[in-house]
Amino acid sequence: MKVAVFSTKKYDRQSLSSTNTRHNHELVFLETKLNSQTARLANGFPCVCLFVNDKADAEALEILAAGGTRLLALRSAGFNHVDLHAAARLGMTVVRVPAYSPYSVAEHAVGLILMLNRKLYRAYNRVREDNFELEGLLGFDIYGSTVGVIGTGKIGLIFAQIMHGFGCSLLGYDAYPNSDFTAIGAARYVELSELFENADIISLHCPLLPETHHLINADAIDQMKTGVMLINTSRGGLIDTKAAIEGIKIGKIGYLGIDVYEQEEELFFADWSDSIIQDDAFQLLQSFPNVVITAHQAFFTQNALQNIAETTLSNISSFEQGEALTNELKLPESSTPKVTA
Template sequence: MTNPKKIAFFDAKPYDKRSFDEVNKDYGFDINYFDAHLDENTVELSQGFDGVCAFVNDTLNKNVIDHLNEHKIGVIGLRCAGYNNVDFKAAYGKIHVLRVPAYSPYAVAEHAAALILALNRKTHRAYYRTRDANFSINGLMGFDLHGKTAGIVGTGKIGKCLISILKGFGMRVLAYDKFPDKDYAEKEGINYVSFEELASKSDIISLHCPLNEETEWLINKESINRMKDGVILINTGRGKLIDTQALIDGLKSGKIGSAGLDVYEEENQYFFEDRSAEVISDDVLARLLMFPNVLVTSHQGFFTKEAVKNIAETTLGNFKEYFEGGYLKNEICYKCDQHCRKKDGKRCF
């Protein structure tokens, strides 16, 4: 580029800088990295830039969108698949919002499988015992995955990858999806059922559906009461798929045998940050961390070399399409019911 376009990159971590700087050698953008999250207090940092790069815990509400528009920002590049933090109604007609629809479904599915294995065989607890010279296996008993039933909520690319992994363990798979892929089910020998049936028959439940009005608090007091006693619950999707207080109640009663959480309802103040020298002021999160049968990871399901490289390549490719005036294949817009599916190769605005 003769005059490199300037991109304000928010919530930048060292690994972001390494991966984006490497990929940017092929694009030539002028990227300025900011440690701060994008929100109403930091949006003024975007002044003088041509585009903004944001992540899952950045705030893109109406006030932020309006300020970006005042600064003549025409594009927001989300370096993630999720977009529930964006006010698309406020952005429509002002700012194009682009995302990374897929980076590595294997990464997230494999992390979900890792959580299942760790919780079932209690390897996270065994790790600390042996480091303290405690070689007792009392209390560490698990169960064979072979022959058990896994319930997969959401059969997009990630859900399908996890199904393949769990079938390799010899598990029976039940699936729930608002838009079932019947050809896939027939080919793979899995059964689509109602969410209620999945909840009541599964030994392990793993969430891989998007967060929207229909799925917010999908896991709640009512659905937990339907579950088998001792069920393993895994969430690598979005935190608000689970009513956390209902989860805690289920853990206390023993209805939920264990929970693996890579996401959390109010994660934006903690996840991706080092708070080891501070007292956790979020009482709900602090309570979760006290359970020996809860394994919390800090939204790292996506975090593989392959995925991080794909995120950088797709994000910068999205910016390139925008600045060159091309069709924005990864745009999400309010007019097209969020997912922009125009077929004529033109932008909506």
């Protein structure tokens, strides 16, 4: 099948091209993002392959459909960047990669915790400058901390298991409880309010849905412990950025580690080092000494890229051959509120 692959980087070309030797699709790699202005580049392509910061809104999908696109193959688990209602109306099939490497994201979340707690970013820069002073690098024992896990699907569960290994107590919240979570020692489900009030560390592992948009807002932050550590490796829109900034200013949020950002589609996966970033909220976040930001790299391991490529191309092959699509996205799934990952 002829496939227009948007938002491609060198690593996408390598992983998809290598895996494609077993599928034999005609892959055309495009560095540009998909949106209503670039959708015409896919004219004549029955399949379009998207990543997280492509924008498949109704306008873009109408252009794709007019150009002959029948399949949208997402290289991601998240699908909030796709208008599923418009896709259904236009008769377009949408498939995704529901799981690529939950370990990669869970481990990155733990890495952010360690980075923030022990000030590893600051310590690294000091030593490079021959400054061996310890002042300002004081951390705390993670052992004995209470960790709140919001979303206890595959990623959240692995994260919880790792934190249990650190000797932490676990509080979970999920609209659909997972028995594997409660099987972990010192793990129990609670209401969000109790989690906010008691957790020393809160990590987000749920999808971005209308019901979870700005799940972390001013009211939620007000319920949290003073000095709480907040980690987000899921979707940027889960956190109200302005509320988080205010929480940092007043000391309510003592540490913030994010691999995703509310307005990241205009920033991430590109080099802006020679430019002035016009996003004032992002610039302010960068200025805080207790904030660590990574650019949506939690998924970025060799294992994950291989799994993403294989699942994506298998999805396309199944569609082409008229087989059952186990990874198809349909409206009932997207409309069902579920806090999991």
